Amino acid sequence: MKNIYLYDDSFSSLLNLINKLLELKIIPLDIKTKKDFTPTLLDEPITLELNKSFNIQSINVSKKIIKTVYYVYLSTDPKKELIIYYFLLNALKYQDKIFYMRTLKCVNSTLKLAKRISNECHKLKGFLRFKEMNNHVLYAEASPTNNVLELLSNHFAKRLKNEIWIIKDVGRNMYSIYYKPKYYIVSGQNINIQKFNISCDEENIEKLWLSFFKTIGIEARKNSRCQMNFMPKKYWPYIIEMERVYEKSNNG
Amino acid sequence: MTLEEKLVILADGAKYDASCSSSGSKRRDSNGLGSVAYSGICHSFASDGRCISLLKILMTNCCIFDCKYCLNRKSNNIKRAIFTPEEICTITMNFYRRNYIEGLFLSSGIIKSPDYTMELLIKTIKMLRYKYHFHGYIHCKAIPGASNQLLKELGCLVDRLSANIELPTANGLKLLAPNKEENKVTKIMSYVKENRNASFVPAGQSTQMIVGATKETDLDIMNKSESLYKSYDLKRVFYSAYIPVNKDKLLPALTTPPLLREHRLYQADWLLRFYGFKTKDLLDEDNPNFNILMDPKANWALRHLDEFPKEINEATYYDLLKVPGIGIKSAQRIIACRQNFKITFNDLKKIGVVIKRAKYFITCNHQYFINSNYFHKSFIETNLILEDSIKDESLKEQLSLFS
Numbered sequence: 001m002k003n004i005y006l007y008d009d010s011f012s013s014l015l016n017l018i019n020k021l022l023e024l025k026i027i028p029l030d031i032k033t034k035k036d037f038t039p040t041l042l043d044e045p046i047t048l049e050l051n052k053s054f055n056i057q058s059i060n061v062s063k064k065i066i067k068t069v070y071y072v073y074l075s076t077d078p079k080k081e082l083i084i085y086y087f088l089l090n091a092l093k094y095q096d097k098i099f100y101m102r103t104l105k106c107v108n109s110t111l112k113l114a115k116r117i118s119n120e121c122h123k124l125k126g127f128l129r130f131k132e133m134n135n136h137v138l139y140a141e142a143s144p145t146n147n148v149l150e151l152l153s154n155h156f157a158k159r160l161k162n163e164i165w166i167i168k169d170v171g172r173n174m175y176s177i178y179y180k181p182k183y184y185i186v187s188g189q190n191i192n193i194q195k196f197n198i199s200c201d202e203e204n205i206e207k208l209w210l211s212f213f214k215t216i217g218i219e220a221r222k223n224s225r226c227q228m229n230f231m232p233k234k235y236w237p238y239i240i241e242m243e244r245v246y247e248k249s250n251n252g
Numbered sequence: 253m254t255l256e257e258k259l260v261i262l263a264d265g266a267k268y269d270a271s272c273s274s275s276g277s278k279r280r281d282s283n284g285l286g287s288v289a290y291s292g293i294c295h296s297f298a299s300d301g302r303c304i305s306l307l308k309i310l311m312t313n314c315c316i317f318d319c320k321y322c323l324n325r326k327s328n329n330i331k332r333a334i335f336t337p338e339e340i341c342t343i344t345m346n347f348y349r350r351n352y353i354e355g356l357f358l359s360s361g362i363i364k365s366p367d368y369t370m371e372l373l374i375k376t377i378k379m380l381r382y383k384y385h386f387h388g389y390i391h392c393k394a395i396p397g398a399s400n401q402l403l404k405e406l407g408c409l410v411d412r413l414s415a416n417i418e419l420p421t422a423n424g425l426k427l428l429a430p431n432k433e434e435n436k437v438t439k440i441m442s443y444v445k446e447n448r449n450a451s452f453v454p455a456g457q458s459t460q461m462i463v464g465a466t467k468e469t470d471l472d473i474m475n476k477s478e479s480l481y482k483s484y485d486l487k488r489v490f491y492s493a494y495i496p497v498n499k500d501k502l503l504p505a506l507t508t509p510p511l512l513r514e515h516r517l518y519q520a521d522w523l524l525r526f527y528g529f530k531t532k533d534l535l536d537e538d539n540p541n542f543n544i545l546m547d548p549k550a551n552w553a554l555r556h557l558d559e560f561p562k563e564i565n566e567a568t569y570y571d572l573l574k575v576p577g578i579g580i581k582s583a584q585r586i587i588a589c590r591q592n593f594k595i596t597f598n599d600l601k602k603i604g605v606v607i608k609r610a611k612y613f614i615t616c617n618h619q620y621f622i623n624s625n626y627f628h629k630s631f632i633e634t635n636l637i638l639e640d641s642i643k644d645e646s647l648k649e650q651l652s653l654f655s
Contacts, residue, residue, distance in 0.1 A: 102589065126351075129351060208255065212260075213304070215264050217302075222300055224299065224301075227299060231296065
């Protein structure tokens with residue numbers, strides 16, 4: 001029998017669980033969300049009685065460590081919960097020195113994953129493309145590998161603070177809706193935004209951008225390989241200047 | 253002329269400016285549209301692999317100057333256009349709201365006089381900042397010869413100012429850009445250096461040199477860069493491989509731009525700014541140009557093999573930085589890690605060292621990676637060049653240093 005500890009998908013519930021496990025000195029074989037857990041004959045799901053008034057700040061580590069762990073939590077790595085467990089276990093002992101202990105396997109994995117998330121978020125801060133709807137709402141779609149919707153929303157809440165905008169994570173069917181001064185993250189099942197139409201000016205602006213994009217490349221320096229390295233193909237379907245190239249390359 | 257036609261003409265005239273960085277500014281603004289990101293953000297990549305982060309345009313491509321290498325020179329018979337301040341503001345705002353760009357890079361040909369051109373630039377950017385409440389990144393060209401008063405006004409509105417030095421020696425400049433004077437450019441630079449603060453050119457100044465249009469060597473170029481960094485606190489010197497856009501008997505007839513040479517210059521530029529190297533370490537009168545086959549750091553290391561191998565667990569920070577395959581980050585990590593334990597070859601990979609380059613130049617706990625009899629120049633040189641020729645393709649991806 002393999003004991004699997006369950007938590008209910010939120011970051012604070014995961015930390016609450018790990019905190020409890022550390023307290024009880026239990027070394028888990030696996031930790032999973034209730035949603036992801038599929039019962040098998042060999043696995044024994046366990047839900048611990050958790051502290052209801054749990055506060056993330058009660059874990060005795062720095063903000064930097066919590067932030068790193070939060071980034072790992074946003075990743076899609078199937079082992080992320082265990083990685084976080086072992087990282088926190090060591091972080092309690094070594095505190096901020098842990099960032100220099102890459103030779104520990106859990107530290108190396110943690111820092112690598114955290115870096116991957118911040119990289120993807122940084123890329124999307126640039127690659128996200130808004131379209132204006134006929135009611136002046138800005139609307140963008142993306143399909144990030146990792147769950148960076150919240151990090152992106154923080155960025156755009158500062159940048160486009162006087163606008164109303166919606167970002168859709170297509171893969172997860174989640175929406176982030178900003179209405180000054182806050183954004184709300186909601187699941188696609190609960191809302192319907194099909195009714196909006198693209199504003200009539202939109203096509204002209206897109207055309208302007210496409211001409212600019214085409215002009216700014218220097219023919220004598222052409223280097224599609226380099227372009228693709230910096231702007232990976234998986235983002236192309238949502239970048240208007242690459243969309244057409246993408247469709248062309250897919251249709252032969 | 254439609255707005256789109258104008259945009260094409262004026263973006264075409266601006267594209268040879270290499271700088272597109274949007275980093276280094278920490279301004280905070282309470283209201284309006286936009287923000288700056290200290291690290292800079294690339295929004296797209298053009299077909300040549302260069303990042304697009306700013307809307308890079310000329311206000312006008314009309315010019316009273318006749319610089320030989322420039323597309324917009326007076327004697328060229330090309331379509332001319334001029335943007336009104338409103339047009340520039342509308343395009344910038346619309347692109348920015350849709351997250352196409354990080355801000356505006358505004359340059360211009362010179363019309364009537366430097367002061368007149370500068371006044372128009374100021375009018376445009378003022379409108380963008382105060383009427384349209386735009387708080388994104390703005391990089392503007394300062395026009396050589398304009399008055400200090402105007403320079404001051406412009407500097408308070410933008411994040412970065414730049415003035416292009418164009419060529420490394422005064423002779424080159426006299427030959428190809430007879431209307432441009434070096435001291436007018438350096439005058440701008442020293443003014444910006446003296447007055448720079450959080451509300452005056454917060455992201456600093458940069459400049460650009462053309463590579464391969466005149467006979468100047470890499471040594472001339474690097475000496476110039478070194479003195480520019482030293483005298484004017486420049487953030488960046490950009491190098492732009494010369495691309496023949498005009499025919500002129502004074503210009504070389506190149507078929508392809510010297511991209512690899514440009515790449516080597518960028519590598520050396522990084523060595524100057526972050527790795528504690530001096531130009532005289534890298535080049536001298538007998539070797540005035542970089543080795544095209546090998547990067548400047550490996551080349552230097554091979555010529556100074558007597559200083560190697562370095563012991564990872566004992567070498568100082570600057571000694572570690574001299575090792576090919578070890579960068580700033582990995583050097584810092586090595587220093588931090590070895591306080592806790594002795595570092596072995598296996599650990600180095602996790603730290604982020606490029607082992608396939610570094611292994612020839614280091615020891616871990618006084619062990620060389622193979623029999624130490626192999627530690628001699630010909631063995632290392634052959635292996636390094638072999639390594640590079642395998643990934644020859646990626647050598648062309650030289651603009652990785654741009655962002």
